[in-house]
Amino acid sequence: MAGIRDTANTPPTIYDVARAAGLSIASVSRVLNGQRNPREETRERVLQAVAELGFAPDGAARALSARLKEVVGVAVRRASLVEAGEGVFADEDESLQFPDMINRGMEVVAQRRGFDLLIRSVEVGDHDTGKRILSLARKSDGLILHDRLLDPAQLARLSRQVPIVTLAGVPTETTANVRGDNRAGMRDLARHLVRDHGYRTVAYLAGHADSPDNLARHETLEAEVTAAGGTFLAGPDWHGNYMAVGGARVIDKLIDARAALPRAIACANDQTALGVMSALAARGIDVPGQVAVCGFDDIPVARHLRPQLTTVRQPIQELGATAFEILHSMISNGEPASREVVLPTRLILRESCGCPPEMAPPAWRTAEPVAEGRPRP
Amino acid sequence: MAGIRDTANTPPTIYDVARAAGLSIASVSRVLNGQRNPREETRERVLQAVAELGFAPDGAARALSARLKEVVGVAVRRASLVEAGEGVFADEDESLQFPDMINRGMEVVAQRRGFDLLIRSVEVGDHDTGKRILSLARKSDGLILHDRLLDPAQLARLSRQVPIVTLAGVPTETTANVRGDNRAGMRDLARHLVRDHGYRTVAYLAGHADSPDNLARHETLEAEVTAAGGTFLAGPDWHGNYMAVGGARVIDKLIDARAALPRAIACANDQTALGVMSALAARGIDVPGQVAVCGFDDIPVARHLRPQLTTVRQPIQELGATAFEILHSMISNGEPASREVVLPTRLILRESCGCPPEMAPPAWRTAEPVAEGRPRP
DNA sequence: ATCCCTGGGGTAAGCGCTTACCGCGATGAC
DNA sequence: GTCATCGCGGTAAGCGCTTACCCCAGGGAT
Numbered sequence: 001m002a003g004i005r006d007t008a009n010t011p012p013t014i015y016d017v018a019r020a021a022g023l024s025i026a027s028v029s030r031v032l033n034g035q036r037n038p039r040e041e042t043r044e045r046v047l048q049a050v051a052e053l054g055f056a057p058d059g060a061a062r063a064l065s066a067r068l069k070e071v072v073g074v075a076v077r078r079a080s081l082v083e084a085g086e087g088v089f090a091d092e093d094e095s096l097q098f099p100d101m102i103n104r105g106m107e108v109v110a111q112r113r114g115f116d117l118l119i120r121s122v123e124v125g126d127h128d129t130g131k132r133i134l135s136l137a138r139k140s141d142g143l144i145l146h147d148r149l150l151d152p153a154q155l156a157r158l159s160r161q162v163p164i165v166t167l168a169g170v171p172t173e174t175t176a177n178v179r180g181d182n183r184a185g186m187r188d189l190a191r192h193l194v195r196d197h198g199y200r201t202v203a204y205l206a207g208h209a210d211s212p213d214n215l216a217r218h219e220t221l222e223a224e225v226t227a228a229g230g231t232f233l234a235g236p237d238w239h240g241n242y243m244a245v246g247g248a249r250v251i252d253k254l255i256d257a258r259a260a261l262p263r264a265i266a267c268a269n270d271q272t273a274l275g276v277m278s279a280l281a282a283r284g285i286d287v288p289g290q291v292a293v294c295g296f297d298d299i300p301v302a303r304h305l306r307p308q309l310t311t312v313r314q315p316i317q318e319l320g321a322t323a324f325e326i327l328h329s330m331i332s333n334g335e336p337a338s339r340e341v342v343l344p345t346r347l348i349l350r351e352s353c354g355c356p357p358e359m360a361p362p363a364w365r366t367a368e369p370v371a372e373g374r375p376r377p
Numbered sequence: 378m379a380g381i382r383d384t385a386n387t388p389p390t391i392y393d394v395a396r397a398a399g400l401s402i403a404s405v406s407r408v409l410n411g412q413r414n415p416r417e418e419t420r421e422r423v424l425q426a427v428a429e430l431g432f433a434p435d436g437a438a439r440a441l442s443a444r445l446k447e448v449v450g451v452a453v454r455r456a457s458l459v460e461a462g463e464g465v466f467a468d469e470d471e472s473l474q475f476p477d478m479i480n481r482g483m484e485v486v487a488q489r490r491g492f493d494l495l496i497r498s499v500e501v502g503d504h505d506t507g508k509r510i511l512s513l514a515r516k517s518d519g520l521i522l523h524d525r526l527l528d529p530a531q532l533a534r535l536s537r538q539v540p541i542v543t544l545a546g547v548p549t550e551t552t553a554n555v556r557g558d559n560r561a562g563m564r565d566l567a568r569h570l571v572r573d574h575g576y577r578t579v580a581y582l583a584g585h586a587d588s589p590d591n592l593a594r595h596e597t598l599e600a601e602v603t604a605a606g607g608t609f610l611a612g613p614d615w616h617g618n619y620m621a622v623g624g625a626r627v628i629d630k631l632i633d634a635r636a637a638l639p640r641a642i643a644c645a646n647d648q649t650a651l652g653v654m655s656a657l658a659a660r661g662i663d664v665p666g667q668v669a670v671c672g673f674d675d676i677p678v679a680r681h682l683r684p685q686l687t688t689v690r691q692p693i694q695e696l697g698a699t700a701f702e703i704l705h706s707m708i709s710n711g712e713p714a715s716r717e718v719v720l721p722t723r724l725i726l727r728e729s730c731g732c733p734p735e736m737a738p739p740a741w742r743t744a745e746p747v748a749e750g751r752p753r754p
Numbered sequence: 755a756t757c758c759c760t761g762g763g764g765t766a767a768g769c770g771c772t773t774a775c776c777g778c779g780a781t782g783a784c
Numbered sequence: 785g786t787c788a789t790c791g792c793g794g795t796a797a798g799c800g801c802t803t804a805c806c807c808c809a810g811g812g813a814t
Contacts, residue, residue: 009537013769014771023794024793025770025794026773029772029773030772030793033772036792036793038792058770060516060769060770061437061771061799062770064435064770065770065773066773097474100477104498107496107498116497118494119494119496120493120494121484121485135433136493137388137433138388158431162388277681278680303655304651306682306683390799391800391801400764402800402802403766404762406803407802410802413763416763419763435801437801438800438801440801441769442801444802
């Protein structure tokens with residue numbers, strides 16, 4: 001019934017368009033890319049053929065020829081099996097709200113530049129992490145690396161060949177970095193805990209040991225607490241991993257060991273605080289009545305927890321957006337617009353630190369008597 | 378001082394490797410792709426040159442030549458400005474936990490096949506949605522579409538040229554679909570509400586009107602509630618949008634209008650329930666004491682809310698993993714392994730429906746007197 | 755010894771685009 | 785009227801790979 005390849009419909013190529021328009025592929029390419037201002041008639045013939053055939057240029061061919069893929073690779077750290085938990089937190093590590101929101105921030109600005117994100121998770125410690133990231137690099141025009149994915153030597157080597165921006169890392173000769181202002185944020189939080197609430201013993205529930213963010217938050221909290229004459233707790237018993245499981249595990253062990261809990265716990269991030277609050281609630285410990293708990297990041301759920309989580313807000317989406325913009329400048333100019341960007345943080349006071357909640361006045365009625373259901377004991 | 382192009386380090390090409398190994402590019406390609414079993418010596422020379430130069434093949438060139446990009450495009454629905462909220466939920470819509478977890482599920486299995494995900498968000502109603510998705514398609518080997526992104530005609534046309542799998546949609550002649558078992562899940566939930574708790578008035582807080590998931594959940598709930606002689610509420614006053622803002626807005630309007638609240642509210646998804654619980658709490662309405670609230674999906678935060686959210690669990694990551702596997706079969710065989718996959722759901726009873734909470738026995742002590750802090754009033 | 759395989763390396767033809775370069779007709783300067 | 789110029793379309797050379805095809809050396813069958 002029909003011509004060649006009736007089934008197995010292959011997308012039309014620029015040759016098909018040229019033929020349909022009665023022009024050469026060069027002309028087609030030119031009107032599509034707005035080069036050399038083609039005659040009005042030419043433009044129309046091309047546009048019509050394109051519309052009829054439903055043509056769009058093949059990304060690979062375009063990339064190869066134009067030496068620009070319009071893709072940036074994003075590498076996220078995937079929890080290794082030993083870190084991932086089970087039970088209540090089984091898939092907790094898979095709900096990486098912070099990185100996901102950062103990615104969304106990148107995606108939105110990338111759109112405006114015609115770029116897309118190629119997302120790959122890599123397990124650190126996996127012996128060929130370097131290779132996995134290299135192959136990601138060759139599928140894109142540049143890389144954005146979450147966390148500490150590469151050791152300095154690997155980073156240095158790779159960054160000489162492809163533009164790289166790191167998040168929550170440190171800038172190097174050849175890479176740029178974007179992060180939040182950890183010290184200012186943690187300082188504000190520490191002072192609130194110590195001065196405003198008067199807590200005397202404060203612990204830091206750490207994130208990954210190799211994370212500069214973690215280090216800065218730890219140091220700042222320690223400095224502030226001890227400067228105010230308070231007791232600071234940290235160390236091996238307080239090692240988390242930026243995930244809820246990690247936070248919960250620390251609390252469980254401490255309680256099982258009959259250790260004394262501090263009056264306040266500042267967590268490396270919100271995810272950890274989530275685990276801590278959950279573990280505390282399971283033991284019947286009141287937050288913030290008996291132990292105050294704070295996070296860092298202000299991920300969206302923080303305000304939906306009960307008690308609502310006091311935390312240090314980072315402009316999460318902006319972190320991603322900024323990382324993309326810097327990478328984009330490296331891709332197009334060869335030079336980063338800036339080697340290091342530090343975005344401001346802000347202390348968000350809610351209930352989990354001991355501050356009072358807010359509440360709107362009620363005004364309602366139910367359709368049936370409340371006694372009808374079975375309220376919990 | 379050095380040779381040509383000292384700075385402006387370009388990644389090595391297969392020609393560089395061939396030269397360094399004293400072989401032809403064909404040989405290099407063959408050992409790298411495991412074709413035609415090269416001599417041991419040849420293999421070693423190539424491997425060494427590759428290691429020394431830090432070579433990895435260019436993705437675009439490989440894709441063009443092999444006619445396989447090893448990339449699948451993923452289109453997510455981005456909230457249009459009119460849907461997105463402000464205030465407490467300002468960036469709520471940007472925390473799309475459900476789609477993000479689905480994507481993670483895809484990503485993990487994609488890795489195993491050597492594929493990556495190219496993620497793009499599209500605003501529905503944007504007049505050139507079709508074009509945005511087409512260009513995404515040409516950058517990948519196949520598409521996975523979240524939500525209802527394309528109208529049937531567009532979908533039919535595009536799916537003839539490129540493999541497409543939809544999520545939470547309906548299968549067509551040329552596309553496959555993956556979804557959770559809405560009817561079974563909602564049936565279990567409805568019966569629990571009506572039979573176990575004895576609630577007589579139940580409302581359905583809807584999601585997007587064009588969503589098949591939404592329709593199925595609505596119909597099933599309505600059927601079950603009315604079959605049991607209960608009063609079912611739904612309609613214009615109960616239209617949400619799958620986001621927290623949507624749920625909160627419905628509750629606020631209802632209360633402001635002095636409308637009677639039902640004894641139980643089943644939300645189209647967990648995100649909506651989050652907004653509902655938050656709005657209810659702000660009015661001082663007790664959940665589940667006065668109004669019971671339930672969700673659908675069981676996103677990770679559901680269990681961290683207070684009260685913990687009763688919901689219908691969907692195997693979220695599996696949904697993504699399955700979608701990828703089907704798409705992969707379409708890409709490699711030309712035929713989908715299956716046109717429609719319906720994954721089982723499971724009722725998860727927690728506190729928000731009125732069931733009693735669980736709690737572990739306490740065993741702890743604090744390091745300082747509790748009175749020291751300033752507990753809230 | 756001759757011929758045919760066969761194994762493994764090289765040559766070169768694309769894959770579908772972008773763009774440098776060429777050519778041709780129309781236009782303006784003299 | 786002649787010649788340089790300009791505007792715009794076509795031709796073809798890559799971009800960096802994969803792979804069909806060719807070729808040659810070595811070994812077994814005859």
